[in-house]
Amino acid sequence: MKVWENHQLDHIDRLAPRASFNSYPTRQAASLNENKYTHAYQCLNGNWKFCFLEAPEYSPENFFSPNFDTSDWKTITVPGNWQTQGFGKMHYSDLWYNFPIDPPYVPTKNPTGIYKRTFNVTPNFEAQRIILRFNGVDSAYHVWVNGKEVGYSKGARNEAEFDITEFVEFEHQNDLTVRVYQWSDGTYLEDQDMWWLSGIFRDVELIGVPPTGLSDLTITAEADGHLAIKTKFEQAISREIRFELLDKDQQIILDQTVLSDNADVTFEQPHLDIDPWSAELPNLYQLFISVYEDGKLIEVIPQKVGFRTIAVVGETFLVNGVAIKLKGINRHDYNPKNGRTVTKEEIRQDIILMKQFNINAIRTSHYPTQRAFYDLCDEYGMYVIAEADVECHGFELTDNYNWISDDPGWELAYTSRLLRMIMRDKNHPSILFWSLGNESGFGHNFKKMALLAKEVDPTRLVHYEGDFEAEVTDVYSTMYTWLEHPTKQPLMQDIIKNSTKPHILCEYAHAMGNGPGNLKDYQDLFYAHDKLQGGFIWEWFDHGIQTTAPDGQTYYRYGGDFGDDPSNRDFCIDGMLMPDRTPSPGLYEYKKVIEPIHTSALDLKTGKLEVLSRYDFASLAQFDLHYSITACGKVIASGAQELPAVPARKTAVLDLNYDLTKITAKPNTPYYLNISYRLKQDTLFAPAGHELATAQFKLPLEEAALKVMPTGKLTVVEESTRLIITGADFSCHFDTVLGSLHNLKRNGKVLLKQGPQFTLWRAPISNDMEIIDELKGKYFLHLEHEIVRNFDWQLTDNCLQVDVKTLNSTTNSAWHYKCHYRYLIYPSGDIMFSLKGLPGGKTALAPEMLPRLGVKLRLNNELEAVNYFGRGPNENYSDSKEAGLMGLYHAKVDELFTNYVVPQANGNHMDTYWLSLTDDRREGLFFSDPTTFNFSVSHYEDTDLDNAKHTIELKKRDYIVLNVDYKQNALGSYSCGQWQLDKYRTKFEPFTLSFRLCGFSGVEVSEDVLAMEEIE
Structure with a gap:
């Protein structure tokens, strides 16, 4: 052999x-x-x-x-x-x-x-x-x-x-x-x-x-101050062993010497006066073990010590007596150029970034990482599930998933990997669980591993998701457990009802491409039930391979790009960090969802709030609160105050002491109270002023819109297949056959080339991967048709009303939308647009979920500057909008495009009151509606995003594509996990979308003033 x-x-x-x-x-x-x-x-x-x-x-x-x-x-x-x-x-x-x-x-x-x-x-x-x-x-x-x-x-x-x-x-x-x-x-x-x-x-x-020196060391340091140190030497000879323990101020809190001639020496000291270690308060003590032989110093061993206890009590596991919540991430060692070779500094930057985004736990998926990682987790404060290098996933596709996992002949192969991990890393307070491995079935060898873990280290808990009945594990661990599904079991609700052990989701919310969604829904459940102790997002890093194209562009390849077959292709592009270490919009959403402070409004007129600490141990005294009252991005009032020392998991009432009666509300203008919780002092992971939590409330300040009566003369001429409209400084025309608006000009410059046109399609996102064949192959949603049934116009009181009635559907579909476009065009150049859609035809054959309901427009490609009042600055969707705070935002078109490794739909912004796109002279288009809309803007059509497999394949159009939507579908996590929840889905339903559209000059009038107006 x-x-x-x-x-x-x-x-x-x-x-x-x-x-x-x-x-x-x-x-x-x-x-x-x-x-x-x-x-x-x-x-x-x-x-x-x-x-x-x-x-x-x-x-x-x-x-x-x-x-x-x-x-x-x-x-x-x-x-x-x-x-x-x-x-x-x-x-x-x-x-x-x-x-x-x-x-x-x-x-x-x-x-x-x-x-x-x-x-x-x-x-x-x-x-x-x-x-x-x-x-x-x-x-x-x-x-x-x-x-x-x-x-x-x-x-x-x-x-x-x-x-x-x-x-x-x-x-x-x-x-x-x-x-x-x-x-x-x-x-x-x-x-x-x-x-x-x-x-x-x-x-x-x-x-x-030293040949006779220390060969092994086991430290048990418990939250009650009990310290036990077991030392193992290469030889049994007479020696003195001095144990010194220093606190963070270098003050000695323990100094004891032991005389022994044994190879194994144990020292214990109960009830030291210590501060326990936790991820929130990573208190570490410095231990020095000095070894003397014949009065001569042979060696000194330094070791960081954290006092921490973990135990299962009833249906929860407790760290230092508290049923903590894990706000975690799965992390591989990865570098886009060097593969699994990473430096200590790269690991440090990972942990710093995680801490800055409120993450408190890491699962070492699916193997031990290098030793520096655990030192850094101890130092910065991270809870760790330390996982053995065991995964037999390929056996799942055989008739026997347990093929070698239940074969006693492989016992040594399994237990050796676990033992080597435990022995190396046993002295790290950051490690809460020994995980037996991942996705390997179950059987004899896992039972032996669990016994071994308890024998070698009874101070920690045992984890393994593949133990579906939690037979040998201390926690019930599941992956991608759904919140709702007609048949799938278990659901989270089943676990809440039936599980008798603490529960964690060792993987959930697959961060592949645009997503994941549903993060708030999961976190709300975690907070609501003690036994649900959190979970770990899959995963930290997109595993793209950095590549330079012939033209010098950097892009990232994935599975299948190297002729590798079989391959799961872009399934490795599933991280909260993009390959160049850019945080994804999903990471910002996660930061918001797991933030350490929850704020409730008690009285918005005077600024009375209630704050709830989401910490398990730390107080809120480390934060300053900064607030501002804004109208269209302009600060009306502001202030700051220190937060009181609100204990972990407790509440306090705060009073900002502002007076809304002193503010004169502007017409048609929303006012918001914005709150930012920032670190008061520098920490290991962030400087003073770093924001870890936010809150926002719409204030009860409202004033009716400013009524505007357009003036001027409107000229309308119908010739052949065109309806031509001219005002004092604008013009446009309709194609009377297609019923579409074209070439909206202001002062002779084309601003709008085409649109708006109804669409229910968006380029697929990674989380559509399980349904893309159905969307395209069954419903042909990417092959849209608009059939014009009627085109009418009439000029009344110097206002042109254009009505276009259409039937909109897809190839070979017997279901459809009956759409009614209406344009009210005024001499001022203002266009009041509305689109109503009613489901029709064989509605039972329609898909249950649509990618979007909205319109697409094509704009002059010089309108690069985008200003909007809505949710931002990152993209946001119905199931991923917590981080999208309402505000006034400014960006270029390219900056509103999320450049995912695999091109896909992106860049949506919800709850938009108004939007402008202008050129470098502030000439452009303005859109607004008090009921708000969604928008996204880019240089690419959906077909471009759908067809491109890598970013370098995207070629900019000679126009800007703008989507204005009544609804855009949720993201979900269906690439591996929960699909779009029913309440967030865009369905085959009646809808009305409306907005005001006009050309304007920022030199003449600002957008916030235009937003105050209502056309009569």
Whole structure:
């Protein structure tokens, strides 16, 4: 049997897993806690010689020899994945194994990379035990030093250490060879939703430690101040061990010395006076363990300690006695250029950004990440579900999902991965759960893993979503559980009613493309029920591969773009961050939905409010409240005050002390109270002034619209198939055959080329992927037809009324809309437009849900400047509008276009009172309606967005496309999860859309004044 196909061989000469810590020669060096100042350290990252082979058997003879000639080998960067460096094939799949399922066997054609480099051992390694550490190698590998085999390991995302003391030569240059296999029996446990990427993708390190020194360390620090420290040494000899614990001010709160001649030493101290650790208050203490032998200091171990307790009580799990809410995200290691190779600084920036967006929890989907991640979660404050490197998703498509998960012969393969994770990361207070893996069925091996987790670390909870009955897990965990569905089980309501264990959604709200929707609906349920303890959005990052087009444009490729087959294509483009790290509109929505302060209005006339803290531990004293009263974006009044120290989960009444009676309301103008909660002081993750929560209320200030009587002379001429209308400074015409308005001009300049025309179609979004065949193939919604039944006009009292009646439907459809367009055109150039639609025909055959109900217009492409009063600044939809605050916003057309990796419908803005589009001389078009409308604007037609697979395929039209909608459909999360909720859907229903349209000059009149008017 080939070594890499032996699932019962876990390793060859790999060291036992142990806790993550560094050893230093002095207390001063330990206080710096940098690798450079340890006893001995050398990073072996950099350029290695590389030989890429079709199979291991093709390896050159004696390739591991120090004298082997590598002059014709390529060079590769370590750490890094070989596919991102031009070796092998890029392949993305969510589900499938890329070879026949025959465990533990893998393909004969097994891409193999042989890595070689040399290194010199510095003198400080002398008298030390020398350890070679691989932090991540995909999938299995052999190691040689100076031509001698050191060992073998697998488990791609687990660390492996080898003792190479006896192999290293101090007098000569040392040769290191690593042979890596893309496929191994371990691959059957590594079928996660991600790119298949191979090679040495994390750091390679050389570490020197005292031969008799500390080999393992277990710290239990509980919220009541109880501290227990278990130390394990390489040898049982007489030694002194000093334990010092310092608080954040470097004050010593514990200083005890233990004498022992045992290899295992335990120290306990009850009831220390400490501040507990939580994600909101990440209080950390500095522990120093100093080891003396024969009165001589041998080593000092620094370790951060957080005091925190987690336990299940009834139907909830409690952290420090509180049934917390997880406001989480699933995170892969990912970089658009380097694949799964990420730096500590990239991880830090991830966590900082998450904290700035109110996220408090991370699931390490679906494997352990590098050790720096957990240090940063401890430091910044993040709850962590630490997940083992176990996923067997491809077996789901066989007759036996539990094929190897219920096979005792694979027990070691499963339990080893869990044990290695627990042993390395057990001392991190940020970790609340040990997760056994993901999407691997269930059976014997998961039961053994759960027992092992409880045996090795009884202080934490066990998680695994695949344990559908929560037989061995401490929480009931589900994925993409629906809020409503006619048949699907379970629904969230069922869990609320029937579950007897705490519940979390380890994945929900699939953030693919434009979306996700329904975030508020889920969060409202979490807040309403103690047992629903939150969830984790899927996922943090779009996994696009950065690519430069021939013209220099940067774009991102996804599955299938590399000839990879089968592939789940753009299913990897499903993050809250776009590949260039731009936060998506969905991330802003999530920030708002999970914000830490909820505000209710008690009396808007005087500014009396109630604030509710959504924190579990922290008070609101860290915030300042800033408020403003605005009218069309102009500040009428403003103020600020410190928030009182409202305890977690408590309320307080605030009084802003303004007086609305002192404000004279303008005609037809909405007034809003805007509230911003900002950090009072700098924090680790954000500067003072950073906004973490908002609130907005429409104020009871109303004044009737300003009545305007248009003046001037209107000329109407009908010739052939055109109806030509002329006023003092404007003109336009209708095509009497098509019933459409064309060429609206003001002072001779064409502002509106065509429109408005009814449409019920929008370009599909990623969350339409499950219904796109139905939308297009059954209902042909993308193939619209408008049949003009009647065109009438009459000029009365210097006002032209044009009525166009149409039948609107799609190819081969027996259902339709009977539409009635009405235009009232005045000498001033004002056009009062309305469109009424009534369902007709065989209505039972109509789709239950329509993409939109609205009109499309084509505008002069010079009208690039967009001003609007509505929800913004980011796009918003009926099920994703909490972050869209009402206000006056200014942008260019391109800035209102969300450039998703896969082009799709985007940029909608709800509750719009008025909208203008102008050129660089402030000449343009104005739209308004007191009942509000939706709008979106771009340089592309829906067909352009539908047909393009990448952003570089989009070519701007020579006009601007404007959609003004009565309704636009919700987003949902149906790419993987809940579809559009019924209350948010656009349905086959009667509708009326109306707005005022006119050309104007911003030099003559401002938009907010135009908005005050009502045409008589």
